[in-house]
Structure formats: structure tokens, C-alpha cells
Amino acid sequence: MHMADALLAPAVAGAMYVASGAAAGVSIKKLKKDDEPAKLPVMAVTAAVVFAGQMINYTIPGTGSSGHMCGGMLLSALLGPYAGFLSMIVVLAIQCLFFADGGLMALGANVWNMAFYGCFVGYFLIWKPIIHSKWFGEGKSALRSRIIAASIIGCIVTLQLGAFSVVIETSLSGITELPFGAFMGLMQPIHLAIGLVEGLITAAVLTFVFESRPELLQEVDEVGVPLEAKRSLKSTVAILAVIAVVVGGGLSLFASGNPDGLEWALFGNAESGYSQNMGLDEENFGVESNVADTAGSIQEKTSFLPDYAFPGSDSAAGTTVSGIAGGAIVALVAWLICMAGGFFRKKSDRTL
Amino acid sequence: MEKALAELGHMDELALMKSPVHNLNAGAKLLATVIYIIIVMSFDKYSLSGLIPMLLWPVFMYQMSGIALRTCFYKLRIVLPLVMAVGLFNPLLDRDIMLQIGGASISGGVISMITLMLKGVLCLMASFLLVATTPFDSLCAALQKVHVPKVLVTLLLLTYRYVGVMTEELAVMTDAYHLRAPGQKGIQFTAWGSFLGQVLLRSMDRAQELYSSMLLRGYHQHFHYAPIKKFGTADAIYLALSILFFAAVRFVNIAEMIGRLFVR
Numbered sequence A: 001m002h003m004a005d006a007l008l009a010p011a012v013a014g015a016m017y018v019a020s021g022a023a024a025g026v027s028i029k030k031l032k033k034d035d036e037p038a039k040l041p042v043m044a045v046t047a048a049v050v051f052a053g054q055m056i057n058y059t060i061p062g063t064g065s066s067g068h069m070c071g072g073m074l075l076s077a078l079l080g081p082y083a084g085f086l087s088m089i090v091v092l093a094i095q096c097l098f099f100a101d102g103g104l105m106a107l108g109a110n111v112w113n114m115a116f117y118g119c120f121v122g123y124f125l126i127w128k129p130i131i132h133s134k135w136f137g138e139g140k141s142a143l144r145s146r147i148i149a150a151s152i153i154g155c156i157v158t159l160q161l162g163a164f165s166v167v168i169e170t171s172l173s174g175i176t177e178l179p180f181g182a183f184m185g186l187m188q189p190i191h192l193a194i195g196l197v198e199g200l201i202t203a204a205v206l207t208f209v210f211e212s213r214p215e216l217l218q219e220v221d222e223v224g225v226p227l228e229a230k231r232s233l234k235s236t237v238a239i240l241a242v243i244a245v246v247v248g249g250g251l252s253l254f255a256s257g258n259p260d261g262l263e264w265a266l267f268g269n270a271e272s273g274y275s276q277n278m279g280l281d282e283e284n285f286g287v288e289s290n291v292a293d294t295a296g297s298i299q300e301k302t303s304f305l306p307d308y309a310f311p312g313s314d315s316a317a318g319t320t321v322s323g324i325a326g327g328a329i330v331a332l333v334a335w336l337i338c339m340a341g342g343f344f345r346k347k348s349d350r351t352l
Numbered sequence B: 001m002e003k004a005l006a007e008l009g010h011m012d013e014l015a016l017m018k019s020p021v022h023n024l025n026a027g028a029k030l031l032a033t034v035i036y037i038i039i040v041m042s043f044d045k046y047s048l049s050g051l052i053p054m055l056l057w058p059v060f061m062y063q064m065s066g067i068a069l070r071t072c073f074y075k076l077r078i079v080l081p082l083v084m085a086v087g088l089f090n091p092l093l094d095r096d097i098m099l100q101i102g103g104a105s106i107s108g109g110v111i112s113m114i115t116l117m118l119k120g121v122l123c124l125m126a127s128f129l130l131v132a133t134t135p136f137d138s139l140c141a142a143l144q145k146v147h148v149p150k151v152l153v154t155l156l157l158l159t160y161r162y163v164g165v166m167t168e169e170l171a172v173m174t175d176a177y178h179l180r181a182p183g184q185k186g187i188q189f190t191a192w193g194s195f196l197g198q199v200l201l202r203s204m205d206r207a208q209e210l211y212s213s214m215l216l217r218g219y220h221q222h223f224h225y226a227p228i229k230k231f232g233t234a235d236a237i238y239l240a241l242s243i244l245f246f247a248a249v250r251f252v253n254i255a256e257m258i259g260r261l262f263v264r
Helices: A010-033 A039-053 A072-079 A081-098 A107-132 A139-173 A180-212 A234-254 A259-272 A279-285 A289-302 A317-347 B002-015 B026-042 B048-065 B069-087 B108-133 B136-145 B150-180 B189-216 B233-251 B254-262
Strands: B097-101 B104-107
Touching: A010 A081, A010 A107, A010 A139, A010 B026, A010 B150, A039 A072, A039 A081, A039 B150, A039 B189, A072 A081, A072 A107, A072 A139, A072 A180, A081 A107, A081 B002, A081 B108, A081 B150, A107 A139, A139 A180, A180 B189, A317 B048, A317 B254, B002 B108, B002 B150, B026 B048, B026 B108, B026 B136, B026 B233, B048 B069, B048 B108, B048 B233, B048 B254, B069 B108, B104 B108, B108 B136, B136 B150, B150 B189
Parallel strands: none
Antiparallel strands: B097 B104
């Protein structure tokens, strides 16, 4: 879901920077008010773990494909929404700077799409209400189920919102010719599948934390359920296994061609660090038959264009031809600069 | 994962090289890069010929910095498919003929697709150049200079330092896991929670200890950066020339002008 600079118009990118900047400002104020500078190293380490954790791939039972972890929900469940949001910004900034994943100017939009929804919407509208709710009854096992439910619902909903925002931002920028409806038809279903997977992984990690160190989870200690220490993981694993198999079955309908598996096969480990949400990739490689079919049919419906209409004369052609010639010359100059650079550097010793 | 780590280390090495570009003030480079990207983004989706001269700036800077363009394009292989994914539909959907060369007609969609891809490449080249010629601490110091909140900058600096440590630790764990589960792809769902959960818990404890030790060494909520290079004459000249070049390219279609000299 990381957007590149080229996909955004400056005005849209700027607006998203302002929006994300405002959210960051509020978060920083909150953090300062709570006077929790001690949280800073914890935030940094957790962000680094999430960053590294995105490079691990997890096998999804029943599909043969694999998923990555989502950061937003996990970070806000562990650190709270404000600290989680700031940590996500940092994760995205490092991804952008060092792994070229998402553009520098698009960072504002990326922060909004991935961090804002994951941390604020995910926390205040999903995590907090569900944890405090009476779902699944009373007691510790009910609370555990609520954590699982909140993680899965949270990831799905926030990813859907994020994917929708990507569609809106790209459409507003007017850069792609892809009609709004068709683009949405591509983005939403694939992110439903990705959201499910990420929800499961987030749920697995949070349940583990809940079993061993429940006090680390936000809101959980306020529910007032007596939390005795260490409990067997077996029942949790069993619940997860059932959910995973059911979801895995559903998933296989969605993404039959194990998209991430392919992506891993293509790029290997190093690059996988670049992306937590693979939406655009998968769409590009077009492995999933169903999604591709849907896209095709949507396109059929929306893009009824007249047949090739060759204009008789083209007045603009003259200027454009000179444009192309000039472009070629500029490219030649660029190449010459390279050659010259190489020539001069050969004289001085090359240390690297 | 080790590869990602190696790439990160490689970036650090690049940033510590010596060259006229590395010597520039980090803030000046940051500003020039941001302006460059904004200008590239602001080109119309059909103005391919206007955009091409923007290529000269990064190419020139790469040569000055002694960093091979190849290094940057090695990174491009990740992002380019992403940009193309959206642009890919342009030729199909925008079929108005804009240009005819010989017998072949080129539609607006093809031009806008190529423009989009070129924009992506240029923005990437520029931001990679910034990171590859500026050590991360200087970059953070520059960010603080332009009033990015201290909390965020410190967090960025700390996280960047930990990413290496954590990635290494997770790489060791994944290796160990795979050695004990031969022939298995990825991490099985029964271990999803405990695998990352363990790391998370241990790291959070570690962070607490780390913070205590920081306090013991006199940390109170701000870092002292090694003095970064002051904004000097060279920086002013660099910035002025860059902006002048950007403006010239933005407002005058240089490629077309040169082209006119040769065609017709």
C-alpha cells in the first residue's frame, strides 16, 4: 500500500502531509502531557521489532501462501494510539528512506493511509470498545477471544480504509487513467484478504503477549478480569488453528495463486522488508485469477471506449517530435556526464 | 533478511564516503531534494519532453558524489513495478492519439505511462542520493534544525539504530527455526504468536534497561549531535544553482528547444 511519489500530485501530497502532521502534533502533545519520555526507547525498540517482523513470512495454513505483519494495530495495542502512531511514522520514514518503499513526498499520504487508520481508528473505534465489551461473556478466556476479535476486525477495517484512501488520493491526483470504480474494485478485495492475514498474525502475537505479560496490553488491565500468570498456550493455539483453517479456506478462494509466495520467490528476503501491504504488487503481477478476472470484468464495464479513432492530421505532432528529439539529446548529455564522471574518477584513486 | 541488513550497512558506508556532495550541509541537501521532488511531481502527465531534462540534476550529482548510478537502480527494481502497476492501465484507457511517428501512432496513455514511470524513477534517484550522501545523524540534526519535533527526531534516530540490532536477532531466530523445521516454507501458524511475541517481550525489557542506562549517563530528553557542517558559501551556491536549474526546466521546455535546433 506504500505509494510512490509519482502517484501523487503535489497538492494532494501536501494536504496529506498537513493532515498527518496535525495528527502527529496531537500525538506528541499527548505524549508530552503524559510525561512519558521513558516510553521513547520502548517505542523505538518496538518499532524496530515491527520493522524487522515485517520481513518474516508466515505460512497460512490451507493456502500455501504467506503473509506479513501489520504494524498499526499491534503498535497501538502495545503502546497506545499516540505512541503507536509516532512509532508507525518512524517505521514508514525508514522504509521510505532506506528501502525506497514509498516516496519522500508521499510519506504524508502513507502515514495517513497506514498509521492513522491503524492507530487511531483501530484503537478508539475497534480495540477499546471491543476489549471493554461483553462479547464472549466473562473471564479470561472471553477476554482472550475479544483480543483476537479486535485484532482481526481492526486489521481488516483499517486496511480497507487505507486502501480506499489510496484510491481517493490517486484519483484526486489525476495521474492514472484507471477509473475510480475499477481501481477500487482492485484494491478493496485484495486488501480484505491481506487484512485477514494480518489480523491473524496480529492476533497471534497479541494473544501471546496476553498470556505472558497481560499488563503490557493497553486497556486490558482496566477491564478488571483477574489475570493469573502463565497459562497454557494450547487452547489459544487451538482457537487460532480453527479460525486460521476457516479463514485460510476462504482466503484460498480469494488469492489462489499465493501472491506473497510468488513475490518472495521473485524478490527474495531482502526486498520483502519493503512492504507490509502488498496490494499494488499483486495487482501488478496479476497472479490471482479471481482478482484479475474481476478487474477484467470491471474494466470491460467501465471502459467502453470508441474504437481506434485515428485523427486525420495531427497539428501537435511537429512540436512533439522536436520534443522527442530534444529528449534524446538530453539523455545523451546525461550519458556523457556519466562517462566524464567515470573518466575523472579513474584518475583519483577509487576507494570504494 | 541478512541481505536487508547488508543493504542497510552498505547505505551507511556510502554515506560516510568523501566527495563534494557528501561535504555539503545536510539541510541544504534536504531542501534541494524536497524542491526537486515537488517540481518533478508537478509536471503535467503528458509533458514527457519537459520532464526529461530533470534527469540531468541527479545524474550530475551522482557523478559528483562518486556513487554509481547502478547502486541506485539496484533499488529501483523494487519500486518500479509498483509505479507501473497503476500507470499500466493508461495506454488501455486513454487512447487518444497524440503523436504519429512514421506509421506508428502513439496514444496519450502511452505517453502518460512513460511520464509516470520517469517521475517515479527521478523521485527515487533524488531521495536515494540524499540518503546515500548524508549520514543519518546529520540528517536527523538537519530535521531538527527545520523544527521537526524533537520527540520524532529522537525516535527516528533510536529506531534506526535498533533496526539493525533487531533484524540481526530475528535473522538468527529464523535461521534457527528453519534448521529445526527443514523443508518448511515460512513460519507455521502454531508459532506465529510465540515467535514474534518472545522477541517483543524481551526487547521491551531491554529497552527499559537501555533507558535506565541512558539516564545514568546524563540523558535528559535531548541528544547532542556532533556539530554538523555550517551552512557555507558552497552550500549557498549549490542550492542557488539547483533551484535555478529546476526553475529553468519547469518553465521552459528545454528538450523541445534543443530539439527544434535539429528538427526542421
